[in-house]
Amino acid sequence: MLEVDSLVMDFGGFRAVDRCSLKVEEGTITGLIGPNGAGKTTLFNIIAGALFPTSGHVRYRGEDITGLASDRRFHKGLVRTFQIPHEFHRLTVLENLMMVPPQQAGESLFANWFQWRRVKGVEAQTERRAHETLRFLELSHLAQERAGNLSGGQKKLLELGRTMMTDAKLVLLDEPAAGVNRTLLRKLEEKIATLHRERGYTFILIEHDMEMIEKLCDPVICMAEGRVLVEGDFAHVRSDPRVLEAYLGETTGEAA
Template sequence: MSFDAVIDVKNVSKRFGGLRAVNDCSLRVERGSITGLIGPNGAGKSTLFNLVAGNIVPDSGQIIFDGQDVTGLKPHQLFHRGMLRTFQIAHEFSNMTALENLMMVPSGQPGESLVRTWLMPGVIKDAERHVRQKALDVIDFLKLGHVKHELAGNLSGGQKKLLELGRTMMVDAKVVLLDEVAAGVNRTLLQDLAANIERMNQELGYTFFVIEHDMDLIGRLCDPVIVMAQGEKIAEGPMSEIRANPEIIEAYFGAPVEAA
């Protein structure tokens, strides 16, 4: 598979007072990849993720998304262009079913207009039927059929994470930023979660950019893995090479493994 960059970070820097959190950092997330981002505490990973997601604005440099300069755009603007960060999508509506939660995701539905509801009931019904069918297809893909009519608030932590993945599928994201996706998920459901991320990537062509504490999960899912230290990218490659790199062992793996 030939790749091109869906995210291209070019010489980006960000300072907070006297602390330079990201220092002239450049990296690429190739279309169709599952790219991991790791590094020791204080490496600048979370700041870089926030810069890419539009939560903060860089002091210098550019962020290119899908060939367009999106530096300084807000998260909701990036959402409508197809960049989703999992926690940026509203948390589940606890008193609605899993199916209803998925049906709430697409924006601009004709039923949102009171006038259309009065004047175009046929259009409204057709649109709702389409959204419902798509939600059912997503539920089938994620193997959540047994809980589709369960209130979302009653789902386990792992099932909620799967539902969150499902919400990204309702809007056909070009790239999904996964931030600590394994947090609060038991080992059994984590395997299901990882398998679904792999299926979304391999069968549906989703691109993922991942920060994660769990190095086993990073090793399973991600190629390439990008390593940051002191606000800079210091290495990139498959996990087998990353683990064997003396510079990384000194900067990262010489201490207890964390990827905050």
Template sequence: MTTDLVIDVRNVTKRFGGLLAVNDCSLSVRRGSITGLIGPNGAGKSTLFNMVAGNIVPDSGQVIFDGADVTGMKPYQLFRIGMLRTFQIAHEFSQMTALENLMMVPGDQPGEHLLDTWFRPGLVKSRETAVRKKALDVVDFLKLGHVRNELAGNLSGGQKKLLELGRTMMVDAKVVLLDEVAAGVNKSLLNDLASNIERMNRELGYTFFVIEHDMDLIGRLCDPVIVMAQGEKIAEGPMAEIRANPQIVEAYFGSPAEVVS
């Protein structure tokens, strides 16, 4: 069943010992949106994000993905059904080229099976050719052609983030979870990264759920923006409304200047 909500978090709660990290929190991500999640340190946003991504199991409540209850599913299971995540620190295969990193992403390739390599070499070669073509298309889309044969470990922080974004394009992702995409990226490459996220959303229909401390980036990319504090969702709307809310600015950002810094 297709629903307008690709992610629907329903009344989730998570405790770590005596610490109530997320308290009966509900929020949603609409298909085709770039939805941001912000809040001060200790707000519970990382814990909630990790529950959506399958890294943490909620104590109660549900995580619904594309109409199905996926509460407690592991990240690799979510990957198979179209939920992909990038990380604050890029997780590249450092001794493989950028192109090879992309080609590693699609699962269940015939070349992974010994019998196929022996008895169905034509199928293996055909599939590898198709995967390579898709990887080259992704490289062209992200303008990474000049480093496609460079070892991924030698790429800059921003290029590694672009490569992670490219890996999400190698499969049919229904939603991409972006975790602190601006971390460790210089302003020039950050602009390229943001432009590519916008293009993926606009031209290819990707849905993004973004957790980020860079308010300028959130303001550029995201609508709506969800604000969490003390384990609960306290506001949702366009960034202009969030910035203009004196109560949110004073209570959770300290001063208006910090919101736009």
């Protein structure tokens, strides 16, 4: 589904991503781990279209999207979330979901004046879908709450819900466990697993919570110094001496 080929990202004299290559198969939950500064978020930004690489290619479903703008990638079903949620804090939880679907009839001034019945119909359909999403996320009781008042974990669930309001095929999750209490984290894990298992979502997630990675992800890719260090199932990656060295900053012998 996704192929990253020899990506390089330079910021002046600093190389954040260094000839990085990896593949993500459709129908998987791929974990992306590595120490701080490994280049994970920069790689996410390139895949999502927030950054254009110095060199290399990104291919999505067989198409080279390296130079494609982020909104074009969004319309193709490539969606990302953020470590710090980007909710519209003054809008309600329901409104945050309803505004996500692209190209809604109500966005047209002409349609609002001369096709208002169609606009009302589309809006009602979008609202029904939003309520279904809230029920799935177990957030229906917060539908009319301002999104800015939610807890960290509830905001992460809302971000996941916003991806569900699109025609997402590949979802990039940037540290979904960050700032989430353990109870809501278990719920978040459950919802990700259900979307993957029952609705066919493909996920890539950056995460430092190894318990979450172990539960959800196969394969797991470890990055260090802008490159892929090792890839495999969780047990294989966890036991690799190079991973210990990257995380602990020690030589392989010392880490052992």
